[in-house]
Each structure stands twice: as structure tokens, then as C-alpha cells.
Amino acid sequence: MEETATTSRAPTRREWLTYGSATVGGLLAGCTGGSEPENETTDPEAGPTDETDERTTPAEDSHSATLAPAGEVTLESTPEDIFTMLGHHADMVLALGRSDDMNAVFAPGYHEGLYRKLVHHFDGVSVDWDGLYDSWQPKKEKLYDLDSDVHIADPAKVATADGWDDSDVRDVAETVAPWFGNTLSGTHRTPPEGWRDQYEYYTLWEIFGSVAQLLDERDRYEALSSVHESMVQTIEENLPPEDERPTAALVLFSTSEDDTGWGYKLNHPGYYAAHTRPMGVTDTLAKAFGAGYGESGRNMPFDYELLLEADPDVLLVLGAMTEYFDLDQIRANLENHEVASELTAVTEGNVYAQGARRQGPILNLFQLEMTAKQLYPEQFGEWPGYENGDPYPEIPEEEQLFDRDRVGEIVGEGA
Template sequence: MSKDYPDHKSPTRRDYMKYSGAAVAGGLLAGCVNQSDPESAPSRTDSGGQSSATAEPTAGDDGYSVTMSPAGTVEFESVPQNVFTILGHHVDMLVALGRGDAINAMHAPGYHQSLYQKFLHRLDGVSIDWEDLYSSWPPSKEELYELDSDVHIADPAKVATAEGWDNSSLREIGSNVGPWFGNTLSGTHQDPPSGWSDTYEYYTLWEIFGKLAEVFREGERYGAFSSVRDSMMETIAAGLPPEGDRPSAALVLFSTSGEDVWGYKMNHPGYYAAHTRPLGATDALADAVGDGYGDDGRNITLDSELLLEADPDVLLVLGPMAGSHNLDEIRSQLENDEVTRKLTAVKQGRIFAQGARRQGPILNLFQTEMTAKQLYPDEFGEWPGYVDGGPYPEIPAEEQLFDRQRVADIITGEKQ
């Protein structure tokens, strides 16, 4: 990738949006940002409580500023209108804030469209059209100049790991096009790349969402969304059975060839587990694999014998709702294998579809409801099942754990 940009060598930062001078001078893209101590920073857990991110952005004569690791403090003189993204959790947050039409790029737009259409089908008036967007991972510097985005909602520490990118490239785009603002490694509390470790801070899903709400001056929408979620979590917390009566479960992904299976931690810190951790089920894989499971919450490769050793009561399968897998075929495969047919989850017919681990507030609401029903049907109502290729199933209003119309109205701006 060429590093020669003769038309963009001089600083041409937009008049209405910029990094704060202090942040740039302090070496923002070298990981040297003015951050508070992560151990003392206020935060909320994924099981409830109000996020500290609901405070209004700091405002001054030149606009307002928002601070989040790893980008640091970023100044805005007006709300961004043209928005670059990469990963799904940021995309989800933008849709939730009523900014879905502002998105000009994302990684694998076809995949995300297929997945989100399943859930948004249940939200009246909320729609997406992402098929023709630029697929942004790994990002092309030339394309970023072409897109001319007001802000890049992407984690600069993550972008720094892409081929052809370094801190100089990040600084160039941040100065000449638009600032970086995003956090990705909080998904599993993954170790940041070299040069970013000292200042990288981890956030919950809802804290990141709150920070993006500050960028887009959507504190009211954020508060309304958080209220819906907190109400659901209060219902779930009150209805959970005692720990000794809870099932064991495993969260898995089958390869499209069917030859490999990967397992994921369900109770690990980070927003990847934001829909499973609060439900408190026993992670069957953690018990079976032990120390070999690793400390970063990332996937492990499974075989039939290891899965049988774990023997989960419930098997949660990623992929079918994105259209990349067929749940009926997976069930048949497990039932016909001489080892996996012995699994408790197979014998009891408790094999269920999941959406995705990289989630924002919309997916988190649906997936938390879905998983609560899959794990605890006696407490929260039977999961009606997912039909391959179809939308998120219809659930009677009295059995819903959150109000669909309320969420749709928040997104479309009808009510907050």
C-alpha cells in the first residue's frame, strides 16, 4: 500500500472536528493518552446499574470533547454525519442511536446485514441496507481518504495490527480525514498490541455505547435504551433459580465444513459474554478444559471426545442466525455421530441457535432474552425455536422480556 499522498501532506483537519491539541501533542496514537487509572475509574457491571458514561460531554467555546481509551480525548465542534466503522458492536450502537444511515463502511456488510435483519424484523420501522458498503477490514488508507469520514468509529489499537498500518498512518488519517474513536479489545479483555498496553482501558458494552452516545449527542436515547435493558436484567435477576439448579451449557461454533468445532467462554469478562455471563449458567467447557481454556476468553478447538467430557445440558450454537450454518443439519450431525449422540444436550433436544458474540445494545437485548429462555424455560418461558433462514421468532407479548415497540420508538426517535 502506497504511503505517498502528495495531496494530503499538510494538516487539513476538518474545521468542525478535531483531536484535542493536548492529546495529539501527548502522542495519542503511540498509546500515550491522558487516561485515568482503570482500577479507579467508575464503571458498571453487565448485570445492571447505571453507566458512568451517561454524563454529558464536556462542552466549551470550541464544541465538546469525549474521552475513551485508547483514542483519549477527542474534540468535536459538531455531530459527525458521515461515519466509518469496522466491527459489529460499533455498528449496532450506531443503529441504536438512530445513526444507521450515517454508516459508510463496515467489515463484512453482507454478513452483518443477514444477521441484523433477523432481529430488526421485530422492531417496527427499523430497517438497514448495508450490502453496497465498503468492507473495511483490513482498511485501505486510500479508501479512507475517498470516504472522507467525519469520524472513524474504530479502535486505533486494533487497526494498528492490520498490515500496512502503524502509528504514523493512524495519525495521518486522524489528522487529515477524521479522528479515531472506538474500543474493541474490551470484547474479551484481549491484551493490547505493543505500545498500547500502559494506557488501554477495558469497558463494558454499555459503557462503550454511552461514550458513542456522547459523541453523537444522544444521551437521551442512551438513557432510554439503558432503562429498557436494566428493567429486563432486574426481571432476570429476580427469576434466576439457585445456582445448584442451573444447567451447564457450552457456547460453540461449527466450521462451515463441519470438520472443526470451537468453544467460547460464557462467563469471561468482556462484552462478548454480555448476554451469557449475567445468566449464571455453569460453563461446561471451563470445567472440562480447565487451565487449557486460556485466560483471554478466546476460542479453543474442540473434538467430539472433549465435548462429551464437558457434556453440557444445553448446547448454544453460533452461526445459524447469520445464515452461515443450518441448525437442522448441525442437530442431525450430532445425533448421527457415535460420540456426540451421547451428549445430554443432544439426548434432551436442547440445541439452540445463537446470534453473535460481538454485540451492541440491540443484539444484546435480543440475545439475553433468547438465552434466558433457552437456559431457563420454566422461569422465563419456552424458547419457541429458530427456523433456519427465518427472523427472530415471534414471542407473545406477555412472555417478552423487553418491549419491542419501546425499543423501536427509541431508535426511530418516536419516543424517548
Template sequence: MTQNTDGQRGPTRRDYVKYGGAVLGGSLLAGCTGNSTTDAESGNESTATEAQTSATETQTETESDTTTSDESAAFTASMSPVGEVALESAPETVFTRLTHHADMAFALGRGNSVNAMHAPDYYDALWNQFVERLPGVSLDWSGLYSSWEPTKEKLYELDSDVHLADPASVHQLGNWSMADIEEVDENISPWFGNSLSARHQEPPEEWADRYEYYGLWEQFEKVAQAFGERERFEALSSVRQSMLDEISGGLPAASERPTVVMVGASNIEQDIYAYTLDNPGFLTAHTRPLGPRDAFDGSVESGEIVDFETLLEADPDVMLFLGGMQPGTSMPDTRSALKSHPVGSTLTAVQNDRLHPQGARYQGPILNLFQIEMTAKQLYPEQFGAWPTYESGPYPEIPEGERMFDRQRVADVINGDL
């Protein structure tokens, strides 16, 4: 941070990012005013010529300034809790903390611009299970800074063009003050993200009066606007909407839908973490549109540990296993463990082999497309085609005629071929 000799703070990098174009345009225009009209009316030919030239230059520079303003608007967006943010241009380096934001950058063609994220190696491996089905698309998040509990010093070191992360959730960690949050915003680059919309968690007191919740694609639209990628957003949103229209027209009556539970895929014989399917927030952005019946019937909170007796009381028709497609998780071992368990083996879902993998709850738009498709097939095979029994490896190769969205179209959008 620079200081003026009079003790007032000079412009920071954040000031230049937000106001650079406007200041530049204003300074150019400031030199183009004068009494040209009065001089022209006086009959002085030389002065009149100068006035005409000055007027032409003013018009040209005004048009240029308008163009600059239009271009700046392409990188301006507003989102709670930070309000309006204006970037100078599309960011080349993007700090993220949670994977829904990393996936948004990926969807906008900047997956490899991400320089930090939570558990990068784990999620790199998981996301690439899906990326395998997008022709000509690559993604590498391995070895990045693991940013679950980021430090201010590391953020200075990364020197990112934007912090695609929720400052309220960072502040919630307890080792960040409001002054720290503001310092990063002013000296490095702005924050622009919203994470508490995941399941509508309460924000810290300091943020409560400015916090709003967004759906996954509503937030993605705002990020796309800030990145100057409105066209990419609209293309991907159209893909999703077509799939939702198909689902809406094909869902069976509510009374005919299966009862479902979602649990963690790891340590099924030890701690069974249960997750709800229809609560508000983007964690259920792939299950809520499908309207499944909660086998727990609201008796279990999302993230609660349950035992086999609780599972047996719920006795779901279908069990979904969060993280089941992560390469370090074995769905065959999970099935085997349930079938050999004295209580687990009696569950309807186990007896009918309706045990299916899931990806991640903190999904962005690309993972959301795949997870809507896979979950529709897992829950409603008669309506949307059967989901193949998953053993290992990447997302199954669904026959082209049974796919619910166009992989090539999504790949083209990510790669910028619109």
C-alpha cells in the first residue's frame, strides 16, 4: 500500500482494478473542453477550424470512452456478501477455496487458472472421472495450494487476479479478522464468492445484514458476468434447462417414486454419514429437481451420523454413496460390506442391488450436469434409461442415444468454441 506525503492513502492495486478504465477515460476527456463554440461564432476562421477539430476529437474520445465503459461492464457483477466487483479484464489466476467455485472457473475455460482449492489432489482425481467424457477437455488441479484454511501470507504469495471465495466463510474460520479480509481485497484483488448458500448456513454476525442465498446456477451467472463470459454461461444453462425439461416431463407421480438415502461412501461399517436430498441450497442441486422421497422422512439432519438400525428403520429403495466415484473409493468393497453385514444385508436397496455412486456435494455447473443425469438414471431407470453397475474408473460411457445432455456441446463451450 502506498502513502501520499499528506498522509492520505494512495491508490491501491484494488483501486486500479476497479476504477482504472474510468479514471483513464476521464483524464482524456478533461483535456478536450474549451470555448470553441464562442470562437467559431466570432467569425475567426482559424479559431473556428480549431473548434471543429476539437469537437471531432471530443466526439471520437467520447466514443472511445463509451467503448471502454462497455468493455468494463463485461467484467462487473454484484453478489452478496461483497456487493459489486469490477475486474479490469478476465482473470488469469483464480484463487478458490471450495470446489463449486473451482468448477465454475473450469466451466468458463479457466480450470487451469485455479491456483488453490480444498483437497486439490482428491478433487482433481474425482473431477477427472467426469472430464474423461468431455472430448478434448483437460484439467489438472493436482499439487495446488490446499486452501481449506488459507493464510493471508499465502494469498499475498499467490497474488491472484480474483479470490473466487466467500469472505464471510473465510472470516468464519476464526483466524481472519475483518481487517484481514479488507486488506486482501484492497492490496491483492477482490473477493467474489458465496459459500453459505450451500445449505443456507447462518453467516457471521458481521455479515448477517448483507448476506443473501443463491442457487448454484444463479451464482454461476454472476461469476460468468464478472469473468466476461456471459455467452458461455448461456450456452451451458441451455444444456441444463433442456435436461430439466426432459426430467420434468418424465417424472412418475410422487407416490410412485423410490425412497432414497444418501450416505458417505467411506467407512460404511464405522461412521455412516447421512445427507438430505431436498433441503435448500446448492448441495442438493442435482437431487432436488428429481423429487425423490426421503427415506428418513425428515428425521435425520444432513451430515448426521446414523447406525444400521436407523438405516433399517428407513429401509430405502435406493442408496446413493457420496464420493463413490472417487478413485480411492471402492464401490465393489462397499457393496460387499453391506451384503455381508447382518443388518445391512436386509436393506431393500442392498437386496435389489440399487447401490449407486455419487460425485461431490460442492458441485459446480459441469459436475452438476453429470450428476443430474446419473441420479436421474439411478432413481428412474424406466423413465430415463438404466445406470450401469459402476465398479471403478471414469464416468460410464453412456450410449449416445441414452445420454441426457450433449458431451461435445459442453466440451466446446469449455474450450471456447461457441
């Protein structure tokens, strides 16, 4: 299916959608040598000119939000069919009470299994993503079939998918629905050619705030942000002195049986490290990998020999709370391996389960709590441990770092 796009097309079928001055359409026109529409203002404070047609004049009940690289998007009604791609964006939609409106997510079974273990603790909140379109790598024709009202996905990331280029991204934005998402802030990875001038990096909660604005759920965002800020403040105020903190490493194994995997920065500014950065620990992989560790946001492969060179006091294992990994098997492999069995984290029993690196607000809250307990049991209470297949473990109310009832109320009923 071949599609063409121009800068002077007829009104699209989605007349409730209007674009601001820094949108995907305009940006891609600049990237591909096109010119800006004559009637489009470049002053963010200026209103529409007399020549601006009805499609670019927001209605009184419309709501706008801005997020690079898509720019400003204005919707004249709340979207009912929401396309998501990667897990952090799906988490945001879930947190805003709009999970039932999703029609796509990457690896639906993987993400459903993980999030069911979390929302188990929220009365009246459930996750049912079985049967949703597996959206990475997305097929352009499928996006036309889904006919979504908005695509909560990073257009710069989509442009790198197999079978996609910048003109395809622009065409979908103009003829189906706008893009609105940011993925490369996860590790501050260098954007692809054609997107670098307009790309910006944000924190996880800044991205979430913009998504909430677009979905007209700002109150939910503000309420959840307050919970998050309070917990981070509690953690940072109660950290022990630096010389009393453990060292740590954050890893993802290839499989439960393999002795290879990838290491991730604990203190990186990207949202992959939004749950570990506040802990203030020394990342031992940084010294073991040396120069180039995580350069341009890329993960780094390791084997047991390199992991022993790093020798962290605590080993945090990504993916171990999903159905795709077996934490007991990972621990057994470490304990029975000639090299890995010498790891301090293994000999002291400090190999712990984590969730996922692409975290949204809900996973971030739980991962902040679990990581604080895994690293600093004396300050924040002991981590009760995770059993394969079970939900996120029960923690006595007085030892919880955030209020489950309050978060469940926000997600399920609104702020």
C-alpha cells in the first residue's frame, strides 16, 4: 500500500483535530524540504489569524498539549480509541483511567501479566489487554484499520520501524490521527536523522503530564504526581550517608537460563533510571565497562566474568516480575556457576526482582518502593521477596511507601 502526502491536502476525515505550530506535519515538512503553511503562526502566544480556517481554530471545549517531537496537538473532543506502542505510554493511559480505550500495545501478554500483578492492589482497577494489536513493529495498514483517535507513540521512534519513513509518519498523522509521545528520553538516546533539531528530553513525569493534558485528565496527573513527589522526598530524606550505601547493578538477562545479558545505568537522567537514580548508589557496572558505558543511551552486553569484575553488593534483575523470566532459575544459575557464585550479591542473597525498564507512573511508584527496600531495608523496611507468578508482594500498611487505596482511587475513580 503506497501513500503520498502533500502540504496542501483537502480537510481530513478528522475535522475535530487541529495542529499547533510545531506539529509532526509541519516538522516533517521542514525535514523533507517542504515549506510551512502560509497561514500558520510561529508565535506561540499569538492567536489564529483572520485567514485561519475552522480546522485550526480550537473550539471552546478543546484541549491542547505539547510534547516533542510531535509538538503541539489540539483535540476538540476526548479520544475514545487510543493507540499505544511501548509500555511507558500504556502505563500512562492506564494511570489516567483510560485502559479500556486502548486498542494496541507492544507485547500485550507481557505487559498485561506485569500490570495485573501491580493493580491487584487497587480495588476496582483491572487490566485486560488480551487481544490488543501488538504494536511494535507497527504496520501502517493496521493503523488505518484501527482508526484510532490518537497515537500515544513517539513519531521519531516509529520512523525507524521496518517499512516506515518520515513521509509515512506524516501521512498517518494527517489522515488517521496525530502522534503524541516521547520514547528516546528513556536513555537520552540520539534521535534519528531528521528529528534531532526538534527533539527534547523529558522526565517520566513530564511526559506523563503532557499525555494527561491531551487526554483531558490533568486532575488525575496532579494527584498521582503528588503521591510520587512525596515518596521521592521521603526516600531522599532518609538515605544513609554515602559511605554506608551498598553498590548495585541493574541487569536484564537474555533468558532465565543464559549467563549473558545487558547492563543499564542506575544514575542516568533518563526515565529508565527513574526508580534507581533517587537511591544514590554507586553503579559498579560503570567502572567495569569503562569508557563508553551506556553511550548514546545504548545498553551494554555483559557476561558473568564482567559481572564479577563489577561485583555489586545488590543485583537488580529487570523482567523478573514478568511471566517471561523465572527468578528462581536465575538465582540457581548464579549460585551454581563457577564464576557467578563468587558475586557478593549472590553469596549474601541480594539478587532481587525488578519489573521493566520502560516504566510509566504506576510501575514507577512500585519500583521506587521495591528498590528502596531492596537497597535500604533498615531505612525503609525489608523487601518481603517476590514469588514467581504471584502479584507484587503484600507489604504491611505501616511499611508501605505509598498509599495503595489513594492511588487505586485516583486511577479507578478520578482525583
